[in-house]
Amino acid sequence: MSASWTTCNAAPELLLENHNQPSCESIANEASQKKHKKAQQKNASKKKEALQNYKSFIVRLKDRDKDPVILNTKTAFEYFLSFLKPGEWDIRRERVMKYFERLAQGIEKPTEASPLSAEESRIAFHEDWMSWYMYLAECTVHRPFTDQESQSARIRPFFNKLGASIESLKAINGIEGKIHDMFYDNNNNTDSALFELVVAVCYIENGWQAEFIPETHNKTPDIKVTKGSTTLYVECKRLQKVTDYSESERQAWLRRWKLLSEEMLRYRIPSFVEVTFKKEVDATPQGLPAKAFKDLATCGAIAEGMCIENDDIKLCARHINKKRIDNHLKRWSVRHASSQMNALIDEQWTPEAAYTFLMSCKRSRSTEPHSGLFGWFITDVDSVYAAKWECIADESIDKKAKDVTKHLAKAVKQAPNDARTVVHIGYETLNGPIVEVARDQKIVETLNSFDFGDKDIACVFCHSFQSRTFPDGEYDFAETTRHRAYSLTPDDILPERLLLGTEQGTKVKDDTHWNQDLREILGLS
Incomplete structure (x- = not known):
C-alpha cells in the first residue's frame, strides 16, 4: 500500500489575490474535451503493468507483517476493541455480515417481488458506522482477500494515524x-468522532495538553487545550460524506441507467458508454441516454466508437474489448466491484470516474471467514454492459460544491463568550477537482467575510480528504489543510497541522490536491 498527503498553508485571501481561477464552466468544458486522452496517456504504463499481473500484490501479501500501515491499523483496531464486552464484536460483525449477505443475494438472484431499495443496496453499513469501520479495519489487518478497497481507502488513514499515535x-x-x-451513542456520528480524535492528537503532538469536554444539553466546544498559560477551546465540524444533492443526482442517473441498460441488453454485444450531462441530470428526459444509444446502434456507429450529442447530453459508445478481459481472467481472478475490474472494462479508466455496469459472470469465493460479498472474485465474464457518467452543468457543480457556512455558524454559536476558540472543519472531496475548485472559491469568500460577532475566533482550519484506488491494488490519500487566521496565527496554534500524514514517503506541497488532480486530467503535470 502507498499513500501521499498534500497540504496548502497559504491564507485563503491570497488565493483570490494571486490566482486567476477559471470559471466552473470553462474548466468543465476543457476537462471534458481533454481528460480521457490525457489521462489515458498519463496512466498507460501503470495500467498495463497492473492488468498484466499481480506481482506487486503478492509482494505486499508477503510483507504484511512489516507494513507500518497494517501494524498501525491493528494497534488502533485492538485499542477500540478493548472498549467492547467479550463477544460483543462477534455480534456486531454478524450484523454487518447479514446486511451484505442480503445484498449479495439481491445481486446474484434479483427478484421483481422484493427488489433492494437504494438504501439497501449501498456498499456501506449505514445502520452502525462504527461497526462498519471496525469491520473494514479488521479486513485490512486479518483478511486481505475480503477487503473492500474503495471503502477501506478512506477509513484506513484515520486508523493508521491513531495507531501510529x-x-x-x-x-x-x-x-x-x-x-x-463512538460505539454506543445513538447519533451514529463516527466520521465526526474520528475527525475529533485526529484533531485532538494533532494538538497533543504540537505540545498541547488536550481534554474532551463532556456533552451537555447546552452546546459547548468539543475540546479544551492548554499550553503553558494559554488556553484554547476547539470546535470540530465534519460535513457529511456525500451531499444530499449528490445522492439525488446519483438516483436520477440510476433511473436513466435502467432504461439505457435495457437498450444495451437488446443490442446483445458487450458495450461501454460515456454519458456527459450538460444540464442537471434530473432536468434531462429520462429516456434520452437510451434513445441516443439506440440511434447509434441502428446506424452501426457503436462498432466505430462514435458519439452523439445535443443540448442535454453527449453520449459516446463503443464495444468492450472482451478478449482483453478474457485473457486477463485466464491468469488472474479479479475482485468484484474493484478498480481493476473497472479498468478491464474501460481502457480509458480514470480514478475519479463513476461507473455503473451489468455483468453476467462466474465467481469464486474467498475461504476467509466473514467474507460475504467482499469475498467474491470474478473468474470468467460471459457478458458485460457498462457506463461512465458525469454532469458538467454549472448548476450541478454549484450544488455539489457545498460551502462550510452552516457548519461554521454552528461552531461559532458553540464557542464560549469569554475565551478564544479554534474551529476545525473537515470534509471529503468525492466529486472531482472541478467541483472542488468551485467549493474552494466559496470557502475562501466565506472565511473572508464571515461575521463572528463578539466571539473571539482565533483561527479556522479547513481539512479536506480524498482517497483514490488503482487497478494494481495501490491507493493514495490526499489531505489539504487550509486556514484563515484571525486573532492568532496558525503557527501559534499548530506549526504542524497535517492531521493524517504519518506514513513514510508522505509528500507535502504548497498546493491543493484538487489543483494537482486537475492538472493531471488536463495533461499539465
Missing part, C-alpha cells in the same frame, strides 16, 4: 468516554 491518543483526557460514545 496511540500514546498521544491515550494521553487525551476523556478519551475513554469519547470512544465509548
Whole structure:
C-alpha cells in the first residue's frame, strides 16, 4: 500500500489575490474535451503493468507483517476493541455480515417481488458506522482477500494515524468516554468522532495538553487545550460524506441507467458508454441516454466508437474489448466491484470516474471467514454492459460544491463568550477537482467575510480528504489543510497541522490536491 498527503498553508485571501481561477464552466468544458486522452496517456504504463499481473500484490501479501500501515491499523483496531464486552464484536460483525449477505443475494438472484431499495443496496453499513469501520479495519489487518478497497481507502488513514499515535491518543483526557460514545451513542456520528480524535492528537503532538469536554444539553466546544498559560477551546465540524444533492443526482442517473441498460441488453454485444450531462441530470428526459444509444446502434456507429450529442447530453459508445478481459481472467481472478475490474472494462479508466455496469459472470469465493460479498472474485465474464457518467452543468457543480457556512455558524454559536476558540472543519472531496475548485472559491469568500460577532475566533482550519484506488491494488490519500487566521496565527496554534500524514514517503506541497488532480486530467503535470 502507498499513500501521499498534500497540504496548502497559504491564507485563503491570497488565493483570490494571486490566482486567476477559471470559471466552473470553462474548466468543465476543457476537462471534458481533454481528460480521457490525457489521462489515458498519463496512466498507460501503470495500467498495463497492473492488468498484466499481480506481482506487486503478492509482494505486499508477503510483507504484511512489516507494513507500518497494517501494524498501525491493528494497534488502533485492538485499542477500540478493548472498549467492547467479550463477544460483543462477534455480534456486531454478524450484523454487518447479514446486511451484505442480503445484498449479495439481491445481486446474484434479483427478484421483481422484493427488489433492494437504494438504501439497501449501498456498499456501506449505514445502520452502525462504527461497526462498519471496525469491520473494514479488521479486513485490512486479518483478511486481505475480503477487503473492500474503495471503502477501506478512506477509513484506513484515520486508523493508521491513531495507531501510529496511540500514546498521544491515550494521553487525551476523556478519551475513554469519547470512544465509548463512538460505539454506543445513538447519533451514529463516527466520521465526526474520528475527525475529533485526529484533531485532538494533532494538538497533543504540537505540545498541547488536550481534554474532551463532556456533552451537555447546552452546546459547548468539543475540546479544551492548554499550553503553558494559554488556553484554547476547539470546535470540530465534519460535513457529511456525500451531499444530499449528490445522492439525488446519483438516483436520477440510476433511473436513466435502467432504461439505457435495457437498450444495451437488446443490442446483445458487450458495450461501454460515456454519458456527459450538460444540464442537471434530473432536468434531462429520462429516456434520452437510451434513445441516443439506440440511434447509434441502428446506424452501426457503436462498432466505430462514435458519439452523439445535443443540448442535454453527449453520449459516446463503443464495444468492450472482451478478449482483453478474457485473457486477463485466464491468469488472474479479479475482485468484484474493484478498480481493476473497472479498468478491464474501460481502457480509458480514470480514478475519479463513476461507473455503473451489468455483468453476467462466474465467481469464486474467498475461504476467509466473514467474507460475504467482499469475498467474491470474478473468474470468467460471459457478458458485460457498462457506463461512465458525469454532469458538467454549472448548476450541478454549484450544488455539489457545498460551502462550510452552516457548519461554521454552528461552531461559532458553540464557542464560549469569554475565551478564544479554534474551529476545525473537515470534509471529503468525492466529486472531482472541478467541483472542488468551485467549493474552494466559496470557502475562501466565506472565511473572508464571515461575521463572528463578539466571539473571539482565533483561527479556522479547513481539512479536506480524498482517497483514490488503482487497478494494481495501490491507493493514495490526499489531505489539504487550509486556514484563515484571525486573532492568532496558525503557527501559534499548530506549526504542524497535517492531521493524517504519518506514513513514510508522505509528500507535502504548497498546493491543493484538487489543483494537482486537475492538472493531471488536463495533461499539465
